[in-house]
Amino acid sequence: MPSNYYDSDATELVETYDFLMKYIVIGEAGTGKSCLLHHFTHNSFKDHSQHTIGVEFSSRTVRLGEKRIKLQLWDTAGQERFRSVTRSYYRGAAGAILVYDITNRESFINLSRWLADARTLASPNLVVVLVGNKSDREDDREVEWAEASRWAAENDVHFLEASSLTGENVEAPFLMAARAILLAIESGTLDPEKAGSGVSYGDRALRRVNSSSRLSFGSLSGSARRKGGAVKLKVKNWIPGSKCC
Template identity: 65%
Template sequence: MPSFEDDAGEGSITVEMVEAYDFLMKFIIIGESGTGKSCLLHHFIQNTYKEFSQHTIGVEFASRILKVGDRRVKLQLWDTAGQERFRSVTRSYYRGAAGALLVFDITNRSTFTSLQGWLDDARALASPQLVTVLIGAKCDREEDREVSWNEASKWAAEREIHYLESSSLTSFQTALPFLFLTRSILLAIESGALDPEKPGSGVSYGDRSLRRVGSSMSMWSGRSSGDYGERSRFSTLFAPAGGRRRFGLGSGRGRSGTCC
């Protein structure tokens, strides 16, 4: 976001140019400690790998505006600590969340077996229409895998949520979970299944004028901003829950090190 500083006089004044948006959505990022939640968020915001990442204490906040078709959506992103000692604090941030990114580490089975508790808390405390995506992080470490694609996708399908795998180290599918949740919620608004004016929905109207209320949003007319491309590209990257992975790591495979 552009800013301007005036260093005249004794102090400085920073004026930020605020970007307008159509909708504001609240997302939470949840899961056990060390699964790569903070690295995933950092990559989405900064488009870089977070080389050194410490455990989150309590909750960390970030925001970003996405353009999906002709709609601009501001995401409020709450990265919650995974340690049990912070759970009583972090649960309070679930309230009013429209979307949840549920993250586990494919190389650590214990982070997978604990997922049900995280999902139950989110569904009990967040918006009644919460949209959730399950993310298997660190998929660049295939040789250390402890949870198979089929097992994780079956778990997700049984709970009616989508599953994908990502790697912050190789930049594989780090933005897609956020885009998927955003698009799913926009479709719910368009269909009338979700009302942004209803308290606790996790969504509110932004300050851009909505000129075509009640008509089709045409979300996939033309290209989206950044690297998101067209609808056809999005649909090929997201298999339904329980489906098979369509893409490997591509050029990212073979890079050394571990990933968050």
């Protein structure tokens, strides 16, 4: 598989895309949500990051196989006083990046509340990826990979660990969610033309996918290696239950 398979150089300057997908980035304050998103959109660590006030917006266009996908990214505040504001942005989201801090157990304990809100308010076909952030701080770990992996399996969400500081696996959750959404479109369980789906056809005006027309977006599957009791995930490859930044 070529190294540029996911077209990491694609930016908002690219005017054409096949699908537009709405994502929300949620989780407790201080988990590194904004840093994770900044590294994904700017390919660099965000120094001196402050708590998000309300909601911040960004976007990035990526490629999965032959398909260009524009991701509409809503970074929500994790502080309780902004909850009533941020929850209004959950509506119509196709994907949710649910973030906790592996060095802060409380941020992990509160995941159920965030997941419940997202599933109540977002698209009925919401795809959720759980991200254990700050994997570079192994010595300060308070949440073991195995425990988080079990929680993800019990709650039917994808899971990986990542580091917004080093950039390891930062792209993986966003691409993982996009692939799952494309699979749902291909299978017919998600209709981009339906209001509230969180997905819409892009500038190329794709027609409704049917049994004779496949999306052809490739595969995220691939090999992974074990290290320190967790699976290290390559950015362009994904295996369920793997670890990222």
